[in-house]
Amino acid sequence: MHLHKYEKIWMASGVGTLLIFLIVLGIGAFYQGTQPPSCMVTLDPTNVQAHEAFKEDNLGLQKLGEKEYTLNVLASAFNYDFGKDEEGNPIRTIRIPAGSKVMFQATTKDVIHGFQIAGTNVNMMLEPGYISTLETTLDNPGTYTLICNEYCGTGHHLMTATVEVYEE
Amino acid sequence: MIAEKTGLSKPDSKLAMAFMWVTFISLLIGGLMGLLQTLVRTGNFTLPFGIGYYQILTVHGVILGLVLTTFFIIGFQFALMAKTVGMTSKQRKYGWASFWVMLIGTTASAIMILLGKASVLYTFYAPLKAHPIFYFGLTLVIVGSWIACFVNFRQLYKWKKEHPGEHSPLLAFMVVINMLMWFICTLGVAATVLIQFIPWSLGLDGEINILVSRTLFWYFGHPLVYFWLLPAYMAWYAILPKIIGGKIFSDSLARLAFILFLIFSIPVGFHHQLLEPGIDPMWKYIQVVLTFAVVIPSLLTAFSMFATFEITGRQKGYTGLFGWLRHLPWKDVRFFAPFMGMVAFIPAGAGGIINASNQMNQVVHNTIWVTGHFHLTLATTVILTFFGISYWLVPVLTGRKIDKKINTLGMTQTIVWLVGMFFMSGSMHLAGLLGAPRRSAFSEYQGSAQAAEWIGYQYGQAIGGSILFIGILIMLYNFFYMTFKAPKGVEEFPIAASPTGTEPTPLVLENWRLWIGITVVLIGFAYTIPFVDIIQNSPPGSPPFEWPIGNN
Numbered sequence: 001m002h003l004h005k006y007e008k009i010w011m012a013s014g015v016g017t018l019l020i021f022l023i024v025l026g027i028g029a030f031y032q033g034t035q036p037p038s039c040m041v042t043l044d045p046t047n048v049q050a051h052e053a054f055k056e057d058n059l060g061l062q063k064l065g066e067k068e069y070t071l072n073v074l075a076s077a078f079n080y081d082f083g084k085d086e087e088g089n090p091i092r093t094i095r096i097p098a099g100s101k102v103m104f105q106a107t108t109k110d111v112i113h114g115f116q117i118a119g120t121n122v123n124m125m126l127e128p129g130y131i132s133t134l135e136t137t138l139d140n141p142g143t144y145t146l147i148c149n150e151y152c153g154t155g156h157h158l159m160t161a162t163v164e165v166y167e168e
Numbered sequence: 169m170i171a172e173k174t175g176l177s178k179p180d181s182k183l184a185m186a187f188m189w190v191t192f193i194s195l196l197i198g199g200l201m202g203l204l205q206t207l208v209r210t211g212n213f214t215l216p217f218g219i220g221y222y223q224i225l226t227v228h229g230v231i232l233g234l235v236l237t238t239f240f241i242i243g244f245q246f247a248l249m250a251k252t253v254g255m256t257s258k259q260r261k262y263g264w265a266s267f268w269v270m271l272i273g274t275t276a277s278a279i280m281i282l283l284g285k286a287s288v289l290y291t292f293y294a295p296l297k298a299h300p301i302f303y304f305g306l307t308l309v310i311v312g313s314w315i316a317c318f319v320n321f322r323q324l325y326k327w328k329k330e331h332p333g334e335h336s337p338l339l340a341f342m343v344v345i346n347m348l349m350w351f352i353c354t355l356g357v358a359a360t361v362l363i364q365f366i367p368w369s370l371g372l373d374g375e376i377n378i379l380v381s382r383t384l385f386w387y388f389g390h391p392l393v394y395f396w397l398l399p400a401y402m403a404w405y406a407i408l409p410k411i412i413g414g415k416i417f418s419d420s421l422a423r424l425a426f427i428l429f430l431i432f433s434i435p436v437g438f439h440h441q442l443l444e445p446g447i448d449p450m451w452k453y454i455q456v457v458l459t460f461a462v463v464i465p466s467l468l469t470a471f472s473m474f475a476t477f478e479i480t481g482r483q484k485g486y487t488g489l490f491g492w493l494r495h496l497p498w499k500d501v502r503f504f505a506p507f508m509g510m511v512a513f514i515p516a517g518a519g520g521i522i523n524a525s526n527q528m529n530q531v532v533h534n535t536i537w538v539t540g541h542f543h544l545t546l547a548t549t550v551i552l553t554f555f556g557i558s559y560w561l562v563p564v565l566t567g568r569k570i571d572k573k574i575n576t577l578g579m580t581q582t583i584v585w586l587v588g589m590f591f592m593s594g595s596m597h598l599a600g601l602l603g604a605p606r607r608s609a610f611s612e613y614q615g616s617a618q619a620a621e622w623i624g625y626q627y628g629q630a631i632g633g634s635i636l637f638i639g640i641l642i643m644l645y646n647f648f649y650m651t652f653k654a655p656k657g658v659e660e661f662p663i664a665a666s667p668t669g670t671e672p673t674p675l676v677l678e679n680w681r682l683w684i685g686i687t688v689v690l691i692g693f694a695y696t697i698p699f700v701d702i703i704q705n706s707p708p709g710s711p712p713f714e715w716p717i718g719n720n
Contacts, residue, residue: 002418002671007471014467022457025526029453034527036442038449042707077716092614111296111713112378114534118603118618123443123530127378128295129707130445145616149534149605151289153296153716154220157611 037124037134045128048074048109053131059083061094069096073106075113075126078155080146093162098141100165104134114149117163125150141167176661180250181565183263185651187243188562190271191236191554192647198232199640201225206592206633209626211610220718221609222287229290230281233546234309235274240554241399242266242316245343247561248402249320251661252337253327259319266315273308276301287717289607291385292365294376297712300369303361310354310361317347335673338419339406339663345426346398352687353391353434360384368712375709379446379702386437387695390459394433396546398426400553403506404473407557409664411503412496414480417472419666423677425472428465431687432458435694439524443533446705451698456526458694466517473510501578502570502662505556508582509549512589516544519597534607537600540593548589552582555643560659562650569657570650577646584639592632599625 003011028034043051052058053072060083062070071094074081082091096102106115108126115132116123119142124132148159176184201224207213208221215221246263249255255263279301280286286298292306324336324344336344360381367373405422409415416422438455441447481492497503519541522528532538559578563570600606604622613619676682 002420004475007475010471011464011467015464018460018463021525022460025456026453028527029449035449036452036526036530037445038447038452039445040448040705042446042705044708045710046708077713111716112293114605116534116603116605118616121530123533125441125444125534127382127445128710129378132445143617145603145613145618147603147605147608147613149608151222151293151296151607153713154222154287154718155716156222157605157608160611160613160616162614162616 037132039131039133041131041133042129043107043131045107045109048107051107051131053105054107056083060091061096067097067100069100070103070105071096073104073115075106075108075115075148075159076110077113077153078148078159080148080159080161082161093164094146095164095166096138097168098165099137099139101135101137104136105131106133107131111152112150113152113159114147116147116149118145118147120144123149138163138165141165176247176250176564179257179260180247180255181567183260183267184243184247184250184561185565186264186267187239187246188558188565188647190274191240191243192644194231194236194239195640196644198228198236199637201228201231203633203637206626206630209610210630211612211623211626220284220287222289222607222717223281223284225607226281226287226289227278230277233290234306237396237546237550238270238309238313241346241395242270242313244399244554244557244561245320245346246316247565247661248339248343249323251663252340253323255323256326259323262315262319266312266319268312269315270309270312273305273310273312275305276308277305280305284718291389293385294365294368294378294381295710295713296717297369297714298717300366303365303369307358307361307366310358313354314351317351320344320347335419336678338416338422338666339402341423341678342398342402342406342426345430346395346402348684348687349391349398349430349433350395352691353388353395356384356387357389375711377703377706377709379444379706380699382441382444383437383447383695383699383702386440387434388437389440390436391433393542393545394429394462396550398429400506400509400550401426401429401469403553403557404469404510406664407662408473408503408506409476409480410662411500412477412480414476414483414664415667416664417476417479417667418670420671420673420677421468421472423673425465425468427677427683428468429462430683431690432461432465434687435690436462438694438698439529442526442529446702448698448701451694453526455694456524458690459524460521499575499579501575501582502556502559504579505559505582506553508586509552509556512544512548512552512586516541516549519544532600534605535600536596536604536606539606540596540600543589543593543596548585548593552585555581555585558647559650560662562647563654563659564661566651566654567656567658568650568654569659571654574646574649574654577642577649581639581642581646584635584642588632588635588637588639590632592629592636595625595628595632599629 048054054074059072085091106126108128113126115126124134126132144163146161146163204224280299286302288296288298320343324340364376364381368376436455436459438452439459478492481495484495486492486495599622
């Protein structure tokens with residue numbers, strides 16, 4: 001099959017660029033560790049409280065150390081459960097000091113949900129039977145909206161909460 | 169060469185025309201739903217009669233993404249096959265069977281959606297549960313399309329037997345590649361619907377394996393977009409050169425590109441599942457690499473297109489670095505609409521690269537950026553090419569001729585479409601970068617300041633959506649005019665010839681066993697280990713959920 005000289009140049013430069021691009025992605029993923037969220041831990045979707053992280057008392061923001069947190073979230077249609085505050089009201093706003101390293105750990109007890117903090121790279125799918133995790137450092141102070149970005153039913157667009165990153 | 173000038177036989181035309189009717193009726197219904205969605209999202213409009221936002225969103229996705237596309241493609245492909253390799257009356261009967269099976273399936277699913285029993289969107293992710301008839305209906309659409317697959321395979325097989333040692337006509341070859349890809353990929357969605365969804369929705373099975381169902385769905389979901397795109401490529405490779413008065417750039421290259429699309433379209437579904445738990449990131453990356461292999465046939469296509477344009481221009485005596493651009497028939501809608509579709513594919517493709525690139529996906533996943541993306545690929549590149557095709561195909565089928573009036577209206581329609589899409593897709597892309605989600609009714613997100621920033625873009629989408637709806641009305645008028653009003657005559661069925669004096673097309677390009685074999689091996693490589701992993705590490709399955717979609 002005949003290939004024109006220009007076509008050879010065109011294909012070689014295109015494929016060359018592609019290879020460089022894929023190598024960059026690979027280095028980012030496997031050397032620098034920016035993998036897409038791919039937690040492999042499973043649980044029983046009809047009994048999520050059996051898992052330590054999603055027991056009533058362990059939901060919400062857990063301080064692990066200086067500027068190190070875990071946020072345990074139990075999603076259901078159409079709510080994110082962060083546990084209750086001291087007065088027994090459901091927590092609607094999570095407050096985290098800027099510069100904190102946060103491990104988001106979430107699952108769903110019914111249908112598929114999304115977990116996205118608009119304006120950040122925190123974005124993952126929550127699927128019944130699986131725990132989803134994502135670790136990030138929240139550097140920029142501000143008020144962020146947590147939204148469900150995967151259709152979960154008639155109240156999907158009302159499924160939201162607030163994440164406040166404050167300066168100490 | 170007489171056949172080149174005449175249209176198709178009456179019975180063949182009738183069959184293809186039946187598919188066109190469903191296409192354009194779908195365009196009206198689906199387009200109206202799209203308009204309503206953009207209006208709801210401004211926050212100033214509420215749907216009447218208790219109709220749900222997610223109900224019309226389901227109609228929009230199913231009718232435009234699955235019904236319009238499949239009907240147009242199968243009808244167009246029947247016309248191409250009848251023209252290039254012929255159609256026996258027995259094959260035509262099966263063609264009609266495929267039409268009716270698909271139509272019955274569509275109607276059954278549509279009724280369930282309209283009754284509010286299937287507001288699960290066109291991706292019908294478990295464990296949201298729709299009425300079992302919704303799943304049965306979708307199955308019939310797929311089964312109907314399989315009948316068309318086997319008719320097309322049979323048509324080419326018969327032609328080959330009657331023409332030993334000859335190359336199959338290019339367009340027939342392309343149709344068979346597209347249908348092969350469609351058949352192989354729909355096996356996945358058929359498996360999940362028949363083995364998982366239907367027994368589970370009937371209550372015969374208490375639980376469904378979520379990740380298995382999603383993996384099977386996306387095994388189908390990505391080749392689905394190539395199933396839309398390849399018929400547009402057929403027109404670009406083998407029909408546009410004729411319209412501009414030239415020849416095909418290279419028969420072999422065109423075939424090679426189609427073979428590469430067959431091979432690389434399927435083992436790539438994980439790039440839709442990058443943010444999902446339970447899938448090894450190593451396999452996600454492997455499928456990302458395979459995804460990008462389609463860059464190769466895409467580059468081949470881009471080169472071929474512009475080479476054809478330039479060679480034809482220079483043969484007509486135009487000179488200079490870009491002087492040849494002037495020869496192109498800018499005022500012929502049969503060229504202009506597909507050409508603008510091609511132009512839209514440049515930003516559309518760039519956006520697609522972002523979506524599929526492993527880590528960057530996290531920034532845009534499930535934001536309305538993605539909706540903006542496929543309104544450029546499907547709703548601009550593919551649809552404008554389909555519109556461009558219908559300006560000669562419909563007159564060919566109805567025994568009429570395209571006239572000046574319809575050409576002018578078609579040019580207007582194309583421009584209206586581009587302007588509307590610029591606003592709608594553009595504001596979708598921008599809002600998505602700010603984090604605005606897709607597939608969501610209007611919401612202030614509890615007065616969030618971020619959500620307030622998205623409103624302006626939602627107005628942009630409504631403006632674009634309204635302009636696009638005007639485009640749909642013009643297109644429908646054009647369709648009716650070409651069907652009933654245009655002057656009678658013989659419209660040309662434009663099929664370009666290969667350039668003379670070129671090397672013969674290598675026979676290996678028609679070695680079906682080889683290419684199907686490579687396709688199957690690659691699918692096996694990309695899916696076997698992760699799929700076994702998914703099954704072995706499965707959590708308990710999920711019971712059905714009906715109340716979230718408004719059913720109790």
